[in-house]
Amino acid sequence: MATTHEAGLAALLRLCRADEIGEAQSRGFDPDDEGQDSLFVVRWQGQLHGWRNACPHIDGAPMAWRRDAYLNAEGTRIVCHAHGAEFVPDTGLCVQGPCRGERLSRLELVVIDGELFVTS
Amino acid sequence: MKIVGLESLVFGVDDVAGASRFLVDYGLAPVGVSDRGGRFEAMDGTAVVIARQDDPALPRPPVPGCRLRKTVMGVADEATLGAIVAELRRDREVRRLADGSIESIDDSGFVIGFQLTARKPFVLAGEISNAPGGVVFRPINSLGVPPPGSVIRPRSLSHVVYFVPDVVKAEAFYVNRLGFRCTDRFTGTGPFLQPGGSLDHHTHFLIGAPPQMHGVEHFTFHFGGPSEMISNGYRFVEKGYQAFWGPGRHILGSNWFWYFNSPFGCHIEMDADMDQHDASWQPREATASADNSQAFLLKMRKKWYPGPGIHENGDYA
Numbered sequence: 001m002a003t004t005h006e007a008g009l010a011a012l013l014r015l016c017r018a019d020e021i022g023e024a025q026s027r028g029f030d031p032d033d034e035g036q037d038s039l040f041v042v043r044w045q046g047q048l049h050g051w052r053n054a055c056p057h058i059d060g061a062p063m064a065w066r067r068d069a070y071l072n073a074e075g076t077r078i079v080c081h082a083h084g085a086e087f088v089p090d091t092g093l094c095v096q097g098p099c100r101g102e103r104l105s106r107l108e109l110v111v112i113d114g115e116l117f118v119t120s
Numbered sequence: 121m122k123i124v125g126l127e128s129l130v131f132g133v134d135d136v137a138g139a140s141r142f143l144v145d146y147g148l149a150p151v152g153v154s155d156r157g158g159r160f161e162a163m164d165g166t167a168v169v170i171a172r173q174d175d176p177a178l179p180r181p182p183v184p185g186c187r188l189r190k191t192v193m194g195v196a197d198e199a200t201l202g203a204i205v206a207e208l209r210r211d212r213e214v215r216r217l218a219d220g221s222i223e224s225i226d227d228s229g230f231v232i233g234f235q236l237t238a239r240k241p242f243v244l245a246g247e248i249s250n251a252p253g254g255v256v257f258r259p260i261n262s263l264g265v266p267p268p269g270s271v272i273r274p275r276s277l278s279h280v281v282y283f284v285p286d287v288v289k290a291e292a293f294y295v296n297r298l299g300f301r302c303t304d305r306f307t308g309t310g311p312f313l314q315p316g317g318s319l320d321h322h323t324h325f326l327i328g329a330p331p332q333m334h335g336v337e338h339f340t341f342h343f344g345g346p347s348e349m350i351s352n353g354y355r356f357v358e359k360g361y362q363a364f365w366g367p368g369r370h371i372l373g374s375n376w377f378w379y380f381n382s383p384f385g386c387h388i389e390m391d392a393d394m395d396q397h398d399a400s401w402q403p404r405e406a407t408a409s410a411d412n413s414q415a416f417l418l419k420m421r422k423k424w425y426p427g428p429g430i431h432e433n434g435d436y437a
Binding site for chain 2: 062065069073082083086098100
């Protein structure tokens with residue numbers, strides 16, 4: 001379902017238009033059509049950050065409580081809604097909860113002509 | 121002590137509207153809900169209660185970050201309430217609240233309350249299986265699978281699972297001070313606990329865990345049977361909620377399970393058909409592992425027969 005571009009050696013998978021994700025918002029994606037979102041993107045202080053949808057606490061645990069709902073109500077923390085672990089949106093560092101001190105796995109994002117891609 | 125089980129769980133949340141929608145979609149009935157929170161009841165009136173996390177009326181959580189603020193248990197009679205007061209006042213404060221209930225704290229820092237149970241008795245047959253040679257059958261022409269659009273509601277608040285830093289101490293409090301029994305145990309993990317006024321396999325399960333995990337693993341309501349519970353789970357997934365583990369059936373307790381992420385900083389389960397035990401039951405002990413906790417795990421296959429858009433041999437990937 002995802003379209004691909006060749007940029008150097010890395011293939012790019014298109015996610016959405018970059019401006020579809022507003023400040024302090026999050027959105028999940030399933031670019032490989034696995035039936036469950038494998039990554040999510042948050043916009044924090046203007047910048048987009050891509051993270052694997054896998055809490056470091058339990059290997060591979062999905063983090064949203066509802067589709068696209070990866071943040072707390074204020075939009076200031078990424079939250080794993082399995083056991084409440086909280087992460088800094090731009091560094092992925094867990095600052096509260098079971099995996100304190102561990103980090104989310106970052107995915108590299110590229111914006112080309114307003115379109116958001118993840119490198120695969 | 122005739123503690124009959126959980127009466128309500130009180131959570132402080134950062135998004136009352138989102139949490140309210142979540143609980144209604146789960147199947148609970150909103151009662152007196154506003155933008156400040158409210159009650160969400162099962163068929164017998166047991167409930168989840170939510171309030172804004174900064175509501176000064178909420179008790180303090182056991183640790184920062186834990187959204188569960190209070191676990192309220194129901195008791196059968198005033199004698200039990202009096203016995204709990206007398207027992208707990210030996211070494212801790214017990215407060216009488218304006219509604220007649222009492223409030224104290226357990227040995228793991230969880231605020232606990234006790235009240236005369238307000239559970240509303242009801243009679244409604246659970247799921248019945250038709251089996252050759254059986255004694256009880258579904259009424260002729262009634263259907264085993266809940267039809268689309270049928271109302272499915274949780275029946276009763278079932279159990280809560282705590283992560284505790286000292287599981288030996290935590291168990292001793294419920295067993296020695298409040299008369300709970302261990303029905304089964306995961307070696308090195310913790311006990312399933314049944315209070316004196318219930319036959320359910322467990323209303324509490326305690327898991328020994330590192331301090332940073334101190335809090336709640338999950339809570340759950342009983343549904344009318346596996347077909348109803350699993351149908352409700354699929355509806356929940358279709359509404360966009362995130363499944364974590366299930367549907368399947370546990371070994372200890374035999375309850376059907378399906379776990380989901382929640383806005384309460386813990387998982388929420390749907391469960392059905394839990395074993396019941398009396399004092400003659402001898403506790404089992406098992407090593408905690410996925411293999412020892414699931415009898416089986418079901419997986420939906422959406423496209424299993426050949427048809428338009430599907431490989432001629434079906435989709436068995």
